[in-house]
Amino acid sequence: MLKILKYSFYDLMRSRWSYVYFAFYLLLGVVLLFLNNDLSKAVITLMNVIIVLVPLIGTIFGVMYYYNSKEFTELLLAQPLKRSSIFLGQYLGVAISLSMSLILGLGIPFIFYGLFKSSAIWDFSLLLITGTFLTFIFTALAFNIALSNENKIKGFGYAILLWLFLAIIYDGIFLMTLILFEDYPLDKLSLIGTMLNPIDLSRTLILLKLDISALLGYTGAIFKQFFGTNFGLIISISMLSVWVIMPVLRIVFKAKRKDF
Amino acid sequence: MKIKIVSIIAMLLASVLHAQTIDVCEDCPISKLNDAIKVAKSFDTIVVKKGTYKEHDILVDKPLTIIGENYPVIDGEMKGEIITIVSDSVTVDGLFIINVGTSYTEDYAAIRVKRSNDFVIKNLVLEKLFFGIYIEKGRNGKIFHNKIIGDAKEEYNSGNGIQLWYSKNVEIEHNFVERVRDGIYLEFSDDCIIKNNVSANNIRYGLHFMFSNDDIYQDNIFQNNGAGVAVMFSKKIKMYNNNFKENWGTASYGLLLKEINDAEIEGNTFTDNTIGINIEGSNRINYKNNNFISNGWAVKVRGACYTNHFISNNFLYNSFDISYNSNINDNIFNNNYWSNYTGYDLDKNGIGDIPYRPVKLFSYIVNRTPETIILLRSLFIDIIDFSEKVSPVFTPDNLLDNNPKMKKIEW
Numbered sequence: 001m002l003k004i005l006k007y008s009f010y011d012l013m014r015s016r017w018s019y020v021y022f023a024f025y026l027l028l029g030v031v032l033l034f035l036n037n038d039l040s041k042a043v044i045t046l047m048n049v050i051i052v053l054v055p056l057i058g059t060i061f062g063v064m065y066y067y068n069s070k071e072f073t074e075l076l077l078a079q080p081l082k083r084s085s086i087f088l089g090q091y092l093g094v095a096i097s098l099s100m101s102l103i104l105g106l107g108i109p110f111i112f113y114g115l116f117k118s119s120a121i122w123d124f125s126l127l128l129i130t131g132t133f134l135t136f137i138f139t140a141l142a143f144n145i146a147l148s149n150e151n152k153i154k155g156f157g158y159a160i161l162l163w164l165f166l167a168i169i170y171d172g173i174f175l176m177t178l179i180l181f182e183d184y185p186l187d188k189l190s191l192i193g194t195m196l197n198p199i200d201l202s203r204t205l206i207l208l209k210l211d212i213s214a215l216l217g218y219t220g221a222i223f224k225q226f227f228g229t230n231f232g233l234i235i236s237i238s239m240l241s242v243w244v245i246m247p248v249l250r251i252v253f254k255a256k257r258k259d260f
Numbered sequence: 261m262k263i264k265i266v267s268i269i270a271m272l273l274a275s276v277l278h279a280q281t282i283d284v285c286e287d288c289p290i291s292k293l294n295d296a297i298k299v300a301k302s303f304d305t306i307v308v309k310k311g312t313y314k315e316h317d318i319l320v321d322k323p324l325t326i327i328g329e330n331y332p333v334i335d336g337e338m339k340g341e342i343i344t345i346v347s348d349s350v351t352v353d354g355l356f357i358i359n360v361g362t363s364y365t366e367d368y369a370a371i372r373v374k375r376s377n378d379f380v381i382k383n384l385v386l387e388k389l390f391f392g393i394y395i396e397k398g399r400n401g402k403i404f405h406n407k408i409i410g411d412a413k414e415e416y417n418s419g420n421g422i423q424l425w426y427s428k429n430v431e432i433e434h435n436f437v438e439r440v441r442d443g444i445y446l447e448f449s450d451d452c453i454i455k456n457n458v459s460a461n462n463i464r465y466g467l468h469f470m471f472s473n474d475d476i477y478q479d480n481i482f483q484n485n486g487a488g489v490a491v492m493f494s495k496k497i498k499m500y501n502n503n504f505k506e507n508w509g510t511a512s513y514g515l516l517l518k519e520i521n522d523a524e525i526e527g528n529t530f531t532d533n534t535i536g537i538n539i540e541g542s543n544r545i546n547y548k549n550n551n552f553i554s555n556g557w558a559v560k561v562r563g564a565c566y567t568n569h570f571i572s573n574n575f576l577y578n579s580f581d582i583s584y585n586s587n588i589n590d591n592i593f594n595n596n597y598w599s600n601y602t603g604y605d606l607d608k609n610g611i612g613d614i615p616y617r618p619v620k621l622f623s624y625i626v627n628r629t630p631e632t633i634i635l636l637r638s639l640f641i642d643i644i645d646f647s648e649k650v651s652p653v654f655t656p657d658n659l660l661d662n663n664p665k666m667k668k669i670e671w
Contacts, residue, residue: 041577041599052639171640178632179625186631194634203638211636214556214579216508217534223631224510 001085004076008093012065018101021057025105033113039120043127046106047206050131051199052167055138058098059159062142065094067152074260087143087255091248095139099132106131123209130202133240137198138163140247147254170197187222195235198243205236285309293326293334294318308332308355316361320345320352328354331385336360336370338388343371351380360389367419369394373401381406391419392440395449397426404433410440412463420468421459424449432457439463443485446472455479465490465516469497477502482514488533490516491523501527504536513538514555517545525550527671535560536578543567549671552576557583557623566590572669575599575618579636582659583623589656593618597665605666616664619655621648 012018028049032042066073069090076086106128115121142159149155174193178186194200207215208227215227226232282304284296294315296306302322310330316339320326324347333356336342340361343352350373357370369391373379375398382404386392392408395401403422412418421437424430427449435457437443443459446452447470454477459466466482467489469475478500482488488504490513491497497520504514514533517523520542529551530536536555539545540562547570552558558578559570568591575581576599595611603612622641626633635641648655 044577048637048639048642168640168643171635171638175625175632175635175640178635179629182629182631186629190631190634200635200638204634207636211556211579213508213532213534213554214636215633216512217510217556217630217633 001082001089004081004086004089005092005096008069008090009097011069012093012097017061018097021061021098022101022105025102026109029106029109033109039110039113039115039118039124042110043120043123044210047127047203047210050102050127050134051203051206054102054131054134055167055199056163058095058135058138059142059145059163060156061098062091062094062139063146063155063159065090066143066146067155077260083255084252087147087251088248091140091143091251095136098135098139102131102135103128123206126206126209129237130205130240133244134198134202136244137240137247140244140251143251144247144254147251147258166197166199171200174200191222191226195239198240201236201239201243205233205240208232208236279303279305281305281307283307283309284313286311286313297321297324300324303349316340316342318343320347320350322347323349325351326353326355327351328356328383331356333358338362340366341368341370341372345371345373345376345379348376349378350376352382352384353380354383356385356387357389358387360386360391362390362417364417367391367394367423369419369423372396373398377401380404385409386421389419389440391423392421392437393423395422395424395427395430398424398430399428401427401430402433403430403435406435408435408437408440410438412440415441415463418463420445421462423447424452424472427452431455437462437466442466442468443482444468446470446475448472450474453477457481458483460484462486468492469494473497476500481505482507484508485512487511487513487516489514490518491520492516492518494520494523496522498524499526499528500524502529504528504530504533506531507533509534517542520545524548529553530555530558538562539565539568541565545569546571548572549669550574552578552581554578556580559583561585561591568592569594571595572665572671573597574668576668580620580623580626582618583627584619584656584659585624585627587652587654587656589659591659593659593661595663595665595669596661597667597669598661599668601664601666603664610666612664612666615660615662617649617652617655617660619659620645621654624654 032045036042145158146155194204282296282300284290284293290296293313297320305325308328310332312333312335314335314337316336334342336359338359338361342357342360360370361368370386370389372394374396377399379401381393384406386408389410408421418441420442421440423445425447428451430452433455437459439461441464443462443466445468449472452475457480460483462485464486466485469491471493473495476498481503483505485507488507507514513535514530515537518540521544523545526548531553534556536552536558538560541564543566545568550573553576555578557580558575560583570593573596598616601616603614605612622645
């Protein structure tokens with residue numbers, strides 16, 4: 001598995017897209033800092049960008065990589081290798097190289113700007129952690145989609161739909177549900193609704209740092225326990241891990257049974 | 261010249277003859293403060309030396325100066341009120357007063373001034389108290405440099421740090437009040453000045469006005485209280501350069517205004533509060549040069565607020581800048597800096613070319629269904645906020661800052 005991981009990783013590192021992706025984040029970081037002159041405000045703007053863009057790029061890139069390297073995968077399948085190690089190796093190769101572009105692309109300008117001397121370092125590292133989680137989650141979801149669809153166009157379509165659903169439509173439905181059932185106690189429902197969507201989950205994780213004073217304005221014991229203590233942070237991070245593990249398990253499961 | 265010298269000597273003589281100094285210490289002839297007061301004549305000075313004096317119900321009924329040396333401890337042993345002043349021109353200085361009795365029928369205080377004028381209360385340290393300094397119908401007094409540290413846990417069985425009741429012209433400066441019910445409480449008290457105090461970790465309010473008019477408070481710090489300052493049913497209060505910090509919680513405000521008219525709020529800083537200012541039934545108030553930084557809601561307008569002016573304030577990184585619960589607006593917003601403003605300034609005059617709408621649709625939704633706060637900063641919310649911005653339906657459509665500043669305002 002490690003060998004395939006290494007191969008996928010180096011392959012991607014040489015590819016133009018990784019550089020484009022890296023350059024994009026680098027530019028974003030530099031421009032934001034140049035325009036804002038304020039680290040904490042830049043972190044807020046970055047959060048908005050990361051929560052939307054990282055999943056999109058993760059899904060598209062994952063699907064694209066799978067379809068592109070299909071022939072190579074078939075070649076590998078002919079060798080005496082475990083199927084799970086082939087697919088996991090490829091998956092990790094993509095996810096790690098994407099996360100690296102993200103971390104380096106954003107990290108370098110912020111470090112030059114004096115991140116280590118600033119109080120925003122914790123917010124920023126939390127941002128990078130959630131970004132990495134989101135990359136891993138959405139690449140895994142993309143691999144799932146690609147494994148289940150032979151047709152490339154269909155695969156891409158589903159991938160974009162998945163992103164659109166989780167990034168925007170889900171919140172719309174969520175909001176409508178909350179407003180419809182406003183006469184009922186909703187704090188449990190709203191927390192569960194957040195848990196079920198990795199994008200919402202990472203958003204809440206960052207809210208815990210940035211908007212804690214607003215979140216505490218709501219009267220609700222469960223809310224208070226969730227947001228007022230470290231409990232929320234721990235739950236969010238473990239839920240994000242679950243969100244990584246579940247699709248990865250499905251990759252392994254699906255790959256074992258698939259006919260090539 | 262001669263006359264001058266003579267008169268000075270005469271004055272000195274007079275003061276020596278009349279104003280005597282009486283020492284109180286544990287092994288002096290007079291070992292109780294109470295006895296010293298009985299012996300003393302008007303305008304005498306009583307010096308209390310270092311030591312512990314177990315006394316309560318000390319009645320000061322003549323104009324005296326009571327000075328503590330090296331903070332002598334007056335221990336009330338939880339038996340009731342400790343010092344009661346019923347005479348004009350009394351000065352109390354440098355005592356360490358502890359163990360005031362708690363009662364549910366009487367407001368026992370560490371030091372109470374009753375119907376007296378020209379008092380000075382300074383450099384006291386109060387601990388384990390019920391009420392701290394209680395001024396009842398006093399005038400022209402000064403309360404300086406006191407440190408009041410309570411251990412209040414619930415509202416119903418705790419008292420206030422400094423309380424004024426039907427008092428006038430009292431100056432409260434450089435006091436430090438912590439962990440009581442209300443740090444400083446003014447009821448029916450007019451023309452008072454409250455300056456440079458620190459009021460922190462109090463159960464209810466850092467500073468509380470009830471039916472008090474024409475008061476000024478400035479340069480105070482209010483931190484981590486139930487609510488920083490509550491101003492209720494009062495007129496013409498001036499609030500300058502205060503600092504409201506970290507008032508977190510479901511009913512926590514930096515500043516709570518209820519039925520307030522004609523006030524001035526200038527140069528204050530509101531940082532990290534759940535709600536910076538909560539306004540209810542308040543009219544003709546000028547908000548000028550205030551900083552609102554990282555609050556949940558910078559200003560929450562509940563209703564019946566007319567002709568308020570928000571001019572030249574900085575709204576920086578608040579989750580919500582302004583929240584309204586109706587779509588009627590009679591307040592004016594002008595020349596403020598909003599960190600959420602996304603407009604442009606083509607003519608380079610420092611003022612944005614398109615007006616800013618400080619009330620977002622989402623704040624209206626959160627008012628209706630508080631749980632939706634969990635969707636804060638979601639892309640979907642940004643989209644509906646944007647559409648509301650283009651054509652307002654739920655939020656007041658005349659609520660605009662027509663001249664938003666492009667840069668943070670410095671003064």
